[in-house]
Structures are given as structure tokens and as C-alpha cells.
Amino acid sequence: MTIFTLVLYVAIVAAVFTGITHFVLKKVNNLLVSFLQHFCGALFVFSGFVKAIDPLGTAYKMEQYFAKFESTFESTWFSFIAPLFPLLTKYVNGFSVFMIVFEILLGVMLIIGSSRRFTAWAFFLLVLFFTFLTGFTYLTGYVSPDVNFFAFGKWGPYVETNMQVTDCGCFGDFLKLKPKVSFFKDLFLMIPAIIFIARASKMHQLFTLPTRSILNAATVVGITLYCFNNYIWDIPAINFRPFKPGVDVVKQKEAEEKALQEVKILAYRLTDKKTKEVIEVPYEQFLKELDKYPGEKYEFDQVKSEPAIPITKINDFDLTGPDGSSVTEDWKGIKGYHFMIVAYKLYGEESGTKTETVQDTLFKMGPDSTKVVDSIATRNITHKLYTWDEHYVAKWKKLVAEMTKAKEAGATVYAITSPYDPAMIDAFKEKTGFNFLTLRADDILLKTIIRSNPGVLLFKDGTIVEDWHIRKLPSFEEVKAKYMK
Secondary structure (H helix, E strand, C coil): CCHHHHHHHHHHHHHHHHHHHHHHCCCCCCHHHHHHHHHHHHHHHHHHHHHHCCHHHHHHHHHHHHHHHHHHHCCCCCHHHCCHHHHHHHCHHHHHHHHHHHHHHHHHHHHHCCCHHHHHHHHHHHHHHHHHHHHHHHHHHHCCCCCCCCCHHHCCCCCHHHCCCCCCCCECCCECCCHHHHHHHHHHHHHHHHHHHHCHHHCCCCCCHHHHHHHHHHHHHHHHHHHHHCCCCCCCCCCCCCCCCCCEHHHHHHHHHHHHHCCCEEEEEEEECCCCCEEEEEHHHHHHCHHHCCCCCEEEEEEECCCCCCCCHHHHCCCECCCCCECHHHHHCCCCEEEEEEECCCCEEEEEEEEEEEEEEEEEECCCCCEEEEEEEEEEEEEEEEEECHHHHHHHHHHHHHHHHHHHCCCEEEEEECCCCHHHHHHHHHHHCCCCEEEECCHHHHHHHCCCCCEEEEEECCEEEEEEEHHHCCCHHHHHHHHCC
């Protein structure tokens, strides 16, 4: 689905609702205003709902925005704003749920005409906020990574790879929009936002005041509980991410890699370093006229064809071993059933060090060719100490008990974490009793694989059979009976 298809569907729904409001309920004061109420309301309800399915996805997207904002503001006159973003990151899950619930509530209020003037201003301010986010993201495409966003004089030509946040997250993982598209979408929504403020008295109102209040309260309670169910108590009810049961990760990764290899260079986009003039030269012509475009004068950017298939996060699936070397090819070769435990974050903090004295015994050969003690040396070893979240540790101990049964039954069991200090991982394994192989991967990849920390996936060869939130993990006996046939 594209944004244009989605807008068409929403417009059809809005037209039907407007017809019912006008001809059946006879509540329309102005046809255009009523249509815009239904259109914007339905759009907000839908966009909020697909995010409510996966609140953690929205939270992770917010973390990317906050990190970018912090680095942008801390080296400017507005540096006093920078400390706000780590604070928001600390409570990002709750902030995500709040924004999702507010967006859906606002959509419902628009449709039923609740608190018209408040709703009009709330819609305007929220769209303005979204426009700022998407506009900032889009405009970072003109700013190279080593230049601060507010150094406007150093902006260059638009380069998509300059953007650290590559999509707005407006529709979660259901529909990925490029920042430019998202920005113009929000600019478009500013038109009805202004109309609502100017013509608030012409907005229709459905039902009685008590009924509207009950609908609003039910929306808040219902959507809040639904959000909690999709990340605190279970994984998302619908999986829009590439890692889902039934997907052969090995084959999909190979297909995406092949598609990227077959991408062709169509042209070169050349930017004059002095005048900033941009020209685009077809690839074949560029090769023939290479001497006309010296590197001292131009900056080069390739224009490539689109891959034959969409490239997903599966393409970034790469695992490293404890020594830092890639073990992705070894992982592809695992046969049979295997359990992947994913934990992008280990909830612990370094709390100090402990020094202990150990003895090293040196031997030498005796007269009768046997080893005898030559000397005994002592040395000090310093270990890092960690304090762990006991609630988190308890989850792992339950997990270890079930995975031990799986290993004893012949299944391969391993964990994947972010690239923590090996000492921290060893300390965590000692604390939880987890004695299986532990690999490393990028934390964004791990967040994409499963929305649970820890979460468990069952594979058969390279195909995902099933995945579970830690709270919903069945006993190994149940997993074996239902899935390992």
C-alpha cells in the first residue's frame, strides 16, 4: 500500500460518514467542514491504531529523534534544551503510549464533534508538532553528518543517507514513508487544521454531551489497555515487521543481498563546490566525459536504480561471536530446531570492582623426568562488579530452566545481546545461570526481531516457527508438542 492509496480509502470512508451525518443524522452545518472532520478523524484513528499495535516500535522511533535532537542542540545557543531529551528517553515507553492514545482520542473527538474549539486547537498544535518533526528529519538530508543543523550556510545538496532518522514512523511498520513524503503530508494537514480553528462553530456534533464524554473515556481506557497488551503483557497482536513466523530469514537475506548487488548506477549527481549548482549526468556519458568533472571542482553522488524487491531489516542481520568476528554464515548453517533468545538490553549497572589474589604455580622437570614445583607466584586480578535488576533476573532464571530442557532434548540454544563488555555478559550469565552461547548484534536489529526483552524465537533451519514474549513463553513440553514435530 502507498500513501496515496491509503488517503483514497480514508477519503471514501470520510465521504460515507459525511453522507450519513448529513442525510441520516442531519447534523451537518457545513459539508466541507464535516467531510474534513471525518477525513482527519479517520486518518488519525487509523494511524494511531497501527501504532497502538506496536507501541515499542513508536518508542524506538522516538528514541532516534531524541538522540538526534540532543546532539543537535547541545552545541548551539539552545544547549539548555539538550538535557530534556535524555529525560524523555528515560520515560519513552510511557510517552509513546500517551501520544498514541492522544492521537486516537483526537481522531474520535473530530468525528463526533466533541469540544469543538478545544479539538480544533489540539489538532492544529499536534499537526504543527508532527510537521516540525518530519520537516526537521527531511531537512537533515541537506546537512552532512559533520555539520550542525543550525549552520545553515554549510548546507549542501540533498543526500538521503545524511538523515539519521530514515522514516517518520507515522504509520508504524505498516507503511514506511520517506521523510519528504511525511513532511508534505503534514503540510497538507495544516490546511484543515486552520479551517477547523477558523470555522469551529461549523463543526458538526454527534450524540449528546454525556454520550460523547463516555465515548472519549472509553477510547482512552480501551486504547491504553490495548497498548499495554501489545508490549507489557505480550508481543504485538499483528506483526508488521520482517521477522515473523513463516519467514525464512536465510533465504530472504540472500534474496535481498542479490537484489542490492543487481542495483545499477543510472547517473551521477554532481555538485559544484563553489556555486553549489547541481547537474545530473547519465552514467555512460559520465564515463566518457570523466575528465570534464574533476574531483577538485565537484562532489559526486550516485543515482541508482531501485532494488528488485523491498530491502528490509533482514538485510542487516549480522551476528558476531564473543571475539568480535562474524558468525552469520555459521548461523545460516544451523539445522533442525533452535531457540534464539533476544535481549537488546541487560538491565544492570557497574557498581565497582573486586580484587582477588591468585597463585600461579610454575613447574620444572625433576631428575626422574617428573614435574616438580619450581616456584609459586601471586598476582592480583580485578573484576568488575554489577548490580542487576532482580525482577529482570527472575525472568531470565525462568527462561534458563525451560531452555535447559530444550538443550537436553537436543535443540540448539543461544542468546543474542547488544555488544556489551564481555565482563558484563559473563557476570550476567553467572547471576542468571545462563550457560549457553551468547552472540552479539546491533541493538536496532534486536529491537526489530522481537518486541520483548528478552524474547524467544523458535527456528527450524532458517525459518521462524514461532516467537514469544517472555511473559507468554510456554513450557518446553508445550512448545515441543505443538511446534517441534
